[in-house]
Each structure stands twice: as structure tokens, then as C-alpha cells.
Amino acid sequence: MNESRRVLIGIGGGIAAYKVCQVISTLFQAGVQVRVILTQAAQEFITPLTISTLSRHQAYTDRLFWQPIHNRPVHIELGEWADLFVIAPLTANTLGKLAHGLADNLLTNTVLASHCPVLLAPAMNTDMWEQQAVQRNWQHLLSDSRYHTVGPDAGRLACDRVGAGRLAEPSEILAAIYSVLYTGGKRDLLGKQVLISTGGTREHLDPVRFIGNPSTGKMGLALAQAAKHRGAKVVLVHAPLTEPIPPDIQAISVVSAAEMRQVMLSYFSAADLVIMAAAVADVKPADHTSEKLPKAQLPTALALEPVPDILAELGQRKQSHQQLIGFAAQTGDIVKPALEKLNVKNLDAIAANPIDQPNVGFASDTNQAIFINKQGRQESVQPCSKLELAHALLNFIGS
Structure with a gap:
């Protein structure tokens, strides 16, 4: 199932970003081709060097936005390359941009330049997650059949708040990735x-x-x-x-x-x-x-x-x-x-x-x-x- 599969991972700015390192490493060891986009905020938590080491490929940042791949814009090339786009952690900021079709960095531009399924793994403080505006953006995004979700889980957060908002565990994210890769994103059991x-x-x-x-x-x-x-x-x-x-x-x-x-x-x-x-x-x-x-x-x-x-x-x-x-x-x-x-x-x-x-x-x-x-x-x-x-x-x- 993994042979020649191509997974693009977008990492948002949040303490939970460290969990995504295990996802990247496991996918690579399973034979999946992995490319990773780091937002500017994500680089405050994990470095491009860490990501490039785990994925065996350079990490893409906003600094590389205007450096073409094969003489084509980075966001176009990555968007067309991917079989699946995973965004983890999905922050409230990126969620709001996606819900309104905004694109002001490499990650959000690549989402709009791609047609593959997108797997969203939200992570944020419970009070942030429960805000009406955030939930409104979330439900609006889920009305688009292109988007799939995993999490958020509930538990103790890094801020010591207990509630919903934890990034799903790497094993959950991996299972969701393998499922969407296998099915191509179809929901043939919806409503069943x-x-x-x-x-x-x-x-x-x-x-x-x-x-x-x-x-x-x-x-x-x-x-x-x-x-x-x-x-x-x-x-x-x-x-x-x-x-x-x-x-x-x-x-x-x-x-x-x-x-x-x-x-x-x-x-x-x-x-x-x-x-x-x-x-x-x-x-x-x-x-x-x-x-x-x-x-x-x-x-x-x-x-x-x-x-x-x-x-x-x-x-x-x-x-x-x-x-x-x-x-x-x-x-x-x-x-x-x-x-x-x-x-x-x-x-x-x-x-x-x-x-x-x-x-x-x-x-x-x-x-x-x-x-x-x-x-x-x-x-x-x-x-x-x-x-x-x-x-x-x-x-x-x-x-």
C-alpha cells in the first residue's frame, strides 16, 4: 500500500509539532515518500534540519517560496506531487485561512494549488478550540468533502488545561494517513x-x-x-x-x-x-x-x-x-x-x-x-x- 505513495505534510506553529517528527520518520521507514512544509511559526518549535534529516529531503519554508522546483513554482510542484496533504498541527490561524480560502504563506498557497485529499489534525488550547468562531470555521471546512480529520483528542494540554485540543497521537494520525491513501479519500460508508x-x-x-x-x-x-x-x-x-x-x-x-x-x-x-x-x-x-x-x-x-x-x-x-x-x-x-x-x-x-x-x-x-x-x-x-x-x-x- 505504501509503495510510491507521496505524502506532503504541513506543520503549523504549536508545541505539538514535535509529535509530527515520529509520523514523518515512520512514513519514511514504511517506504512512503515524504515532503514537509514548515510555517514560520513552526520553526520556533522544530527546525528545518530536524525535518530534512527525518524525511531525507529538504524542508520547505517560506524562504524557499520563490525558489522553483524543476523550473516551476514550489507551491504548484508540491501541490501536484502529493497523493495526500496532511496538516498537523492545524492551528486556529491556519484553520481560519483555509476556511476562507486565504493564502499568505507557502502552506496555504500549496493547499489551494492542490487537488488531493487533505487530512487535518487540529491542536490548540481548549478555550481556543471551543470558540464559536473557530468551531464555525471548522464546520465550514468540513462541509468540503476534500477534507478529512483526525482528532483533536482530549486530555491534559501543554498549558495544563484539561479538555479537547490535544493533537492526535502519532499512531492515530498514521492510521488515518494509511486509510486515506488506501481509499483515495472516498467516504462510501457516510451515513451508515x-x-x-x-x-x-x-x-x-x-x-x-x-x-x-x-x-x-x-x-x-x-x-x-x-x-x-x-x-x-x-x-x-x-x-x-x-x-x-x-x-x-x-x-x-x-x-x-x-x-x-x-x-x-x-x-x-x-x-x-x-x-x-x-x-x-x-x-x-x-x-x-x-x-x-x-x-x-x-x-x-x-x-x-x-x-x-x-x-x-x-x-x-x-x-x-x-x-x-x-x-x-x-x-x-x-x-x-x-x-x-x-x-x-x-x-x-x-x-x-x-x-x-x-x-x-x-x-x-x-x-x-x-x-x-x-x-x-x-x-x-x-x-x-x-x-x-x-x-x-x-x-x-x-x-
Whole structure:
């Protein structure tokens, strides 16, 4: 996904500018071509030398505005070069200029001279962010489909104010960059309600012992991010996770399969698309105690009973306007059991994962799959990041 991609980054003046250094470095190491514009104010926080070292290319400043590239104006050449323009941190000053089509420096001139998607990552003091004028400019800018957003997050700011206005974390910015690069900026899920489950459920014998599985929830988190980046309103129902949940995702925490079933059913009717990526237990201990069992009292044989089949129940309740997608983590032949699951549970599509392959499946950062829909069409996706696999699945079910 990164090969030959070209990302132009505009850095505004704010203490959060230091976070963008990690974004630049990570993109370069991933094989993305990176060019960076520094505003005059940004140079009070990070230097052109730092940026040129991380990007392996000179940093562009207003001082270079009139030095042509390939005998063409800098802002024209950079604007046409970029596949994606990222502005981080986006200050209140630059936001106001963009909202009114003003161009008085290299960064804003380049925005007007380009046609690629623009990803905005605001960062400013909470009181500044909440000003009516700033919010009016923000909403006006978002009415243009060219602009995409990540953040701002909430928390303690550099000024010690607690509230909205923190620059999104580098991992969030990177995920949004990869999403927009993958989709080209399309929002094919705008106005859609997407319900996703993830993580491995736990069926407790007592407060400290349970039947579980190795799922970390990374695949479902990637699906939630991908759907959110494509315009959907996302509800994520998750069992215990090892990864942080992006701040813009509505997340509901559960532990057991019974709890997940209750929440999934309560949100199901409002959903246009439902993806069951959770690794839900098949059985649970027949007996459960609220106090820890002494080791000597542990049963030598554990009586088990089945848990409700959430996916099958959703398949029975599914309406004609809804799409229901399942996952099948398999070893050996992954297609045959996935096809059976697809048909028996009335799914629209299924993603079969070969969990016996290296660096694939539970706890990994990469994944691969064979997608199968109810018409019998199959698509094989080779090992890639889980975010890329998530986008590939959304493309598959939307085609």
C-alpha cells in the first residue's frame, strides 16, 4: 500500500509539532515518500534540519517560496506531487485561512494549488478550540468533502488545561494517513451505522480462572478505524483488549459471550453493516463461583455447557437491508469450514484466516484471509497490515 505513495505534510506553529517528527520518520521507514512544509511559526518549535534529516529531503519554508522546483513554482510542484496533504498541527490561524480560502504563506498557497485529499489534525488550547468562531470555521471546512480529520483528542494540554485540543497521537494520525491513501479519500460508508465485535470473550470458572483464547482484538480495532475513516458511525463491542481504542469510536466493554450477545442484540436493529470479528467462546464452565476456589477444590474434570451462538442468532434476525459478515479462524483447509459457516449462519460474507501461518492471526500486526460472499465469489488477500485487510474487506463487501 505504501509503495510510491507521496505524502506532503504541513506543520503549523504549536508545541505539538514535535509529535509530527515520529509520523514523518515512520512514513519514511514504511517506504512512503515524504515532503514537509514548515510555517514560520513552526520553526520556533522544530527546525528545518530536524525535518530534512527525518524525511531525507529538504524542508520547505517560506524562504524557499520563490525558489522553483524543476523550473516551476514550489507551491504548484508540491501541490501536484502529493497523493495526500496532511496538516498537523492545524492551528486556529491556519484553520481560519483555509476556511476562507486565504493564502499568505507557502502552506496555504500549496493547499489551494492542490487537488488531493487533505487530512487535518487540529491542536490548540481548549478555550481556543471551543470558540464559536473557530468551531464555525471548522464546520465550514468540513462541509468540503476534500477534507478529512483526525482528532483533536482530549486530555491534559501543554498549558495544563484539561479538555479537547490535544493533537492526535502519532499512531492515530498514521492510521488515518494509511486509510486515506488506501481509499483515495472516498467516504462510501457516510451515513451508515456499523456494528463491530472484537476481542476474545472469557468464560469464568471463578473470579481469576476462565476459558479463553489468544485474541487481542487488533483486527476488530482495525475494522472500526477503517469504517470510521470511510465515514461510518461505528459502535465497537469488545471483550478485553490489549490495544487502546481510538477516541472517536463508541466502544462498549463486555467480558463473556452472554454479555456480548446482549449488547450486540440491542444495537443490531439500527446497524446497516455488522462485522463479527470477536473470538467468541463455544463453551463455558457449567458451574461458576463468585469466590476464588482453593487449589485443592478445583474440579479434576470440568463440566462444560454451550454458550449462545451470537452470529447464528444475528443471521436469523437479519433484515434485507442489513449485511452480516463473519470471521473464521482456521488451520489447514480454511475454505471448506468457512463456506459451511457462511451458509449455516446466513451470512453475506466471511473472512477465513489461516491462523497456522507465521505472523498471521491472533496477536499479530499483520493478517491474511480469503474472503467469500454468499454468491460464491472469493478473493485472496496476501499478508498485510490489519488496517489494510480491513479496507480490503470493506471493498469486497461493497463491490
